Amino acid sequence: MPAASEPAPQAEPAPQPAPEILAAFEKAKGFMPTDEGLALYAAATRAARLGLPLLEVGTYCGRSTILLADAARRAGVTALTVDHHRGSEEQQPGWDYHDPETVDPETGLMDTLPAFRRTLHRAGLEEHVVALVGRSPQIAALWSSPLGLVFIDGGHTDEHAGADYAGWAPHVAEGGLLVIHDVFPDPADEFTGQAPYRVYLRALESGDFAEIAATSSLRVLQRTSAPAAAHR
Numbered sequence: 563m564p565a566a567s568e569p570a571p572q573a574e575p576a577p578q579p580a581p582e583i584l585a586a587f588e589k590a591k592g593f594m595p596t597d598e599g600l601a602l603y604a605a606a607t608r609a610a611r612l613g614l615p616l617l618e619v620g621t622y623c624g625r626s627t628i629l630l631a632d633a634a635r636r637a638g639v640t641a642l643t644v645d646h647h648r649g650s651e652e653q654q655p656g657w658d659y660h661d662p663e664t665v666d667p668e669t670g671l672m673d674t675l676p677a678f679r680r681t682l683h684r685a686g687l688e689e690h691v692v693a694l695v696g697r698s699p700q701i702a703a704l705w706s707s708p709l710g711l712v713f714i715d716g717g718h719t720d721e722h723a724g725a726d727y728a729g730w731a732p733h734v735a736e737g738g739l740l741v742i743h744d745v746f747p748d749p750a751d752e753f754t755g756q757a758p759y760r761v762y763l764r765a766l767e768s769g770d771f772a773e774i775a776a777t778s779s780l781r782v783l784q785r786t787s788a789p790a791a792a793h794r
């Protein structure tokens with residue numbers, strides 16, 4: 563019998579980003595703490611072994627994209643990232659998460675695309691990423707190929723988070739991962755609403771996904787069924 567102090571047999575150690583990638587992530591403007599970033603990187607590395615693209619909804623200035631891009635680069639796949647680059651509700655002028663540097667002085671609207679491009683360029687990861695600029699449901703409606711990972715980190719209203727789930731989860735390949743950010747089961751903890759938590763519950767209740775990891779508000783679910791979406 564093993565001694566009580568003996569650690570449980572370990573699965574493989576979590577894949578870690580190289581120090582320069584982690585430094586680029588930590589320097590980038592955005593909304594992801596390091597512990598969740600490391601969990602996202604580990605999930606992306608595992609999912610990338612399926613040999614399929616990794617897709618993010620919610621690029622903002624490219625902070626989390628760096629991690630998906632590096633995991634994709636190492637596996638020889640592509641990271642895709644979706645955003646209209648006009649910001650979520652809570653990022654608009656006058657709201658808590660507004661950053662005046664993201665406003666385009668000519669249009670007076672938020673435009674995070676230039677900052678995103680600088681972030682990826684600085685990190686040396688441009689060629690591993692395809693940016694899809696537009697509204698998530700509009701792009702999802704045109705999509706017809708399987709994905710190794712879908713990371714939902716876009717709008718936080720039920721309308722937006724729900725549409726991200728409905729539009730993209732059907733494209734996660736069997737064995738692929740659905741990662742959801744900003745899941746706050748306790749309303750006392752949330753800052754921008756519980757829509758991502760409701761999406762997480764919906765994914766579990768569908769019977770198509772099982773939770774495999776949780777780090778702060780980041781949840782990693784794996785598809786246990788064949789996707790219903792018709793893929794080319």
Ligand code: SAH
Nearest residue numbers: 592593620622626645646649650698716717
């Ligand atoms: N992943 C980023 C944070 C994303 S913030 C990081 O690591 O920092 C959420 C982003 O989702 C915003 O940039 C906003 O423009 C985008 N967004 C919100 N609703 C959207 C929609 N319906 N379609 C496309 N992008 C959307």
Ligand code: MG
Nearest residue numbers: 593715743744
């Ligand atoms: Mg988020």
